[in-house]
Amino acid sequence: MIESYLLKNLAGYIDGQWVGADSGETIEVLNPANGKTLAEIPKMGTDETTRAIAAANAALPSVPDVETRREWLEDTRDALLDEKEEIGRILCLEHGKPWKEAQGEVEYAASFFDYYAKSMEAALAPEELADKAKGCTWTVHKRSIGVAGLITPWNFPIGMIAKKIAPALAAGCPVVIKPATETPLTMIAMFQLMHERLELPKGMINLVMGSSSQIGGELMSSPDVPMISFTGSTGVGQLLIDQSKDNVKKLGLELGGNAPFIVLDDADLDAAAENLIANKFRGGGQTCVCANRIFVQKGVYKEFSEKVVDKVKALKVGDGMDDDVDVGPLINKAGFDKVHDHVKDALSKGAKLVAGKHPDELDSDKNLFYTPTVITDVTHDMKCCTDETFGPLVPMIEFDTDEEAVTLGNRTEFGLAAYVFGKDAKRAHKIIGQLHFGHCGYNTGTGPAAHAPFGGMLQSGIGREGGHDGLLEYVELQTVPDGS
Structure with a gap:
């Protein structure tokens, strides 16, 4: 079992109090590196979510001014940075990613609190329009949308919540948060810090863990939750879109991806290879x-x-708490088996295994460590191209012309991220301009940053997180014509 001073309360958090599940039921949180139980958390459902929504709604009249909210963000940023090693350790143990990488995720999370603390006042200021019309002066105000339901995945246990809760609090939205049951401990640790270091109105932040269908269903059906921000699969996102219609909820959705990584014949191959590995x-x-x-x-x-x-053969696989480990375990048996299936499918259709173990040598019943794998002679009819693998598999696909790269890159219903490498900027940007992806790196494999809007096109989502646009997800624009 895990021990940490940040996990004094293995519980939910409603109306300023640590609470268990009404039923007394619990869910085990496992360490994917060894399969051992780290903790048991309450399995909450509809009733607890109803109370959390009521607490958040009751907090709305007591939401303080911009200056106070800015202090909340600054204090949370400082708390995360102060405790990045311990939060990183908790994150590593429940997710599996290396401890050093987990600490980097904590720093990434802190950057969202820092960005919105610095930018929120200007972003939320009323805007007086230059033109007068109908004998009036026109002003646009940014009003808090109200209670926000935040639903996060397991793959970035603190990074994903930071990019949601930071702008929500900046905008003055009380929140009800549901973390993934695979990785709730990092969230509990963050709530412990906020409970200890911030003077928040009761109900401003609420944490419910457990049944996705019950918690999500209550958040979607409640008229007191006008905004839902969700990161996860496209299938669940489509379900939320369907469920949102009765109350006409505002949705922010970051969904699945199938990112192309395009290496042109004039690229710096060493730099492209290094970026690909990272x-x-x-x-x-x-x-x-x-x-x-x-x-x-x-x-x-x-x-x-x-x-x-x-480079792939040089990667060290193991327990993320061990020194010099580059790649940890996969999150669970289903994740392992999906990678396993994609490799077997590709090999059965003519791909060649050039790095990693043959799938017959790997078994999720033994452990969840999947050897980093490279396959060549890949064709676009293989599962690793048509589906998102979500694991340590590198499928190499040859193309001839720039036009073919664009066609193949766009051969997916997803549009989250893409990458293009080449020295001729004009040529590369012509390709980028034809790719239907919301984030497209040029000569870099970097992901999103706090100051820039990030989100998907097509079936990869709705809305943006990060930057000025990420804050506007949590406000409603109110236009006031003044004829006095």
């Missing part, structure tokens, strides 16, 4: 923005593949 194996490949399909132009395909293979 991008692909972050979180063990379990990120929506990591490269899923690697397209390499014919003239450099062999050379680039060899560079990638050398």
Whole structure:
């Protein structure tokens, strides 16, 4: 069992109090590196969520001014940075990603609190329009949308909540948060810090854990929750869209991805290979923005593949708490088996295994460590191209012309992230301009940052997180014509 001074209360948090499940039922949180139980958390449902919504709604009249809210964000930022090693340890143990990488995620989370603390006052200021019409002066106010329901996934246990709760609090929205049951401990640790260090109105922040259908269903059906922000699968996102119609809720959705990573024949191959490794194996490949399909132009395909293979073979796989580990375990058996299935499918259709173990040597019943794998001679009919693998698999696909790269890159219903590498900026940006992805890196594999809007096109989502646009997700615009 895990022990931490940040986990004094393995409980939910409603109306300023730590609470268990009404039923007394619990859910085990497992360490994916060894399968051992880390903790048991309350399995909450409809009734607890109803009370959390009521508490958040009751907090609305007591939401303080911008200056006080800015202090909340600054204090949370400082608390996260002060405790990044311990939060990172908790994150590593429940997720599996290396401890150093987990600490980097805590720093990433803190950057959202920092950004909105610095930018919120100007962003929320009323805007007086320059033009007069109908004998009136016109002013646009940004009003808090009200209670926000925040639903987060397991792959970034603190990064994903930071990009939601920071702008929500900045805008003056009380929140009800549901974390993934695979990784709730990091969230509990953050709530412990906020409970101890911030003077929040009761009900301003609420945490419910447990049944996705019951908690999500209550958040969606309640007229007192006008805004839902969700990060997760496209299938669940589509369900939320359907459920939102009765109350006409505002939705912010970051959904699935199938990112192309395009290497042109004039690219710096060493830099492209380094960026691919950093991008692909972050979180063990379990990120929506990591490269899923690697397209390499014919003239450099062999050379680039060899560079990638050398780097992949050098990666160290193991328990994230061990020194020098690059890649930890996958989150669970289902995640492991999906990667396993994608590799077997590709090999059965003619792909070649050039790095990693043959799938017959790997078994999720033994452990969840999937060896980083590279396959070549991949074609677009293979599962690893049509579906998001979400694991440490690098499928190498050869292409001939720039037009073919665009066509293949866009051959997906998803549009979250893409990457293009090449020295000719005009050529590369022509390709980028034809790719239907909300985030498209040029000569970099970096993901989103706090100061920039991030989100998907097509079936990868609605709305944006980060930047000025991320804050506006939590406000309603009220236009006031003044004829006096």
